[in-house]
Amino acid sequence: MHIAEGFLPPLHAVAWGVASAPFVVHGARALTREVKANPESTLLLGASGAFTFVLSALKIPSVTGSCSHPTGTGLGAILFRPPVMTVLGTITLLFQALLLAHGGLTTLGANAFSMAIAGPWAGYGVYRLLKQFDVPLMVTVFFGAFFADLVTYCVTSVQLALAFPDPSSGFPGALAKFGGIFAVTQIPLAVSEGLLTVLVMRLLMQSSKSDLVRLGVAKLTGGAARTEAAR
Amino acid sequence: MSRNAKINALLLLLVAALAVLPVALGMGDGKEEPFAGADSQAESAITQIEPDYKPWFSPLYEPPSAEVESALFALQAALGAGVLAYYFGLRKGRRQGLAHNRGEQAGVARSRGEQP
Numbered sequence: 001m002h003i004a005e006g007f008l009p010p011l012h013a014v015a016w017g018v019a020s021a022p023f024v025v026h027g028a029r030a031l032t033r034e035v036k037a038n039p040e041s042t043l044l045l046g047a048s049g050a051f052t053f054v055l056s057a058l059k060i061p062s063v064t065g066s067c068s069h070p071t072g073t074g075l076g077a078i079l080f081r082p083p084v085m086t087v088l089g090t091i092t093l094l095f096q097a098l099l100l101a102h103g104g105l106t107t108l109g110a111n112a113f114s115m116a117i118a119g120p121w122a123g124y125g126v127y128r129l130l131k132q133f134d135v136p137l138m139v140t141v142f143f144g145a146f147f148a149d150l151v152t153y154c155v156t157s158v159q160l161a162l163a164f165p166d167p168s169s170g171f172p173g174a175l176a177k178f179g180g181i182f183a184v185t186q187i188p189l190a191v192s193e194g195l196l197t198v199l200v201m202r203l204l205m206q207s208s209k210s211d212l213v214r215l216g217v218a219k220l221t222g223g224a225a226r227t228e229a230a231r
Numbered sequence: 232m233s234r235n236a237k238i239n240a241l242l243l244l245l246v247a248a249l250a251v252l253p254v255a256l257g258m259g260d261g262k263e264e265p266f267a268g269a270d271s272q273a274e275s276a277i278t279q280i281e282p283d284y285k286p287w288f289s290p291l292y293e294p295p296s297a298e299v300e301s302a303l304f305a306l307q308a309a310l311g312a313g314v315l316a317y318y319f320g321l322r323k324g325r326r327q328g329l330a331h332n333r334g335e336q337a338g339v340a341r342s343r344g345e346q347p
Binding site: 001002003004005006007009010043044046047049050051052053054055056057058059060061062063064065066067068095096097098099100101102104105106160164165166167174177178181182185188189191192195196198199200202203206207208 | 235238239242245246249250253254258260262265266267268269272274276277280281284287288290293300304305307308310311312313315319321322323326
């Protein structure tokens with residue numbers, strides 16, 4: 001769930017927009033570079049964007065008695081690195097702001113920062129970290145997607161607490177309040193997102209192993225590795 | 232069902248359980264509006280903290296009713312699901328085509344008396 005239209009004071013809205021803009025520009029460059037260098041990536045890029053589209057349209061009930069939706073940004077961040085996901089995530093946010101009155105144009109900068117920048121980078125960081133320790137691929141994918149999802153909503157809570165500190169308890173009080181609304185609600189949803197991302201990654205391992213190897217996600221195994229080694 | 236398909240089905244089942252359990256266990260009971268969106272809860276938290284705050288911008292287009300809104304959300308999910316299905320379908324078709332061609336080539340080689 002994104003910050004609704006007009007619900008960030010103008011100064012904050014502009015500041016988050018300024019903070020997000022360089023990431024989006026850099027991401028757009030990374031995306032065009034990827035498509036030019038590997039035209040065969042286009043299909044998988046579309047599939048990653050589509051995954052975000054599906055997941056961020058699903059409002060799912062949570063343990064807090066409220067509803068929220070996953071982000072679907074972990075998959076693209078792991079496959080194509082976070083800058084590319086920044087573009088795909090921002091497109092999704094723009095679609096929702098323009099057609100669904102969900103999120104908003106004035107809050108696009110802040111929402112892009114949480115869902116398309118902070119989330120993907122956090123998920124990618126966790127994924128890379130676990131990979132260093134030779135954790136099985138599907139476990140790294142689960143935690144990568146889990147943190148991409150959860151961190152998004154932690155950042156949303158921080159953004160709102162910065163804009164609306166509690167009159168008596170200040171920033172920490174407001175953070176606890178918004179964190180209770182967004183971050184706690186998100187925990188089971190982040191688990192769901194982790195599981196769904198693992199599912200899609202398993203399907204990709206079956207159908208597009210060579211793409212995953214090229215992108216550095218999967219290693220060559222079995223017969224393919226032997227032919228490669230023989231060369 | 233292969234082991235692979237079983238694991239995939241289990242993953243989907245777990246996701247479904249995670250979504251259904253909060254409702255089945257009545258975790259929204261006693262709320263003013265059970266299972267409302269977290270974003271609208273945040274809006275009311277903002278008006279609690281700063282009662283004078285007025286949103287200074289409104290959406291350019293707003294779906295005229297909750298029904299139309301849910302239709303648009305369904306459309307978003309359908310678009311995404313369609314592209315994903317296209318991707319996996321295309322991949323599967325290519326793989327099968329490749330396997331088919333290999334089989335044919337092997338057959339031709341055999342009929343010529345060569346080693347496949």
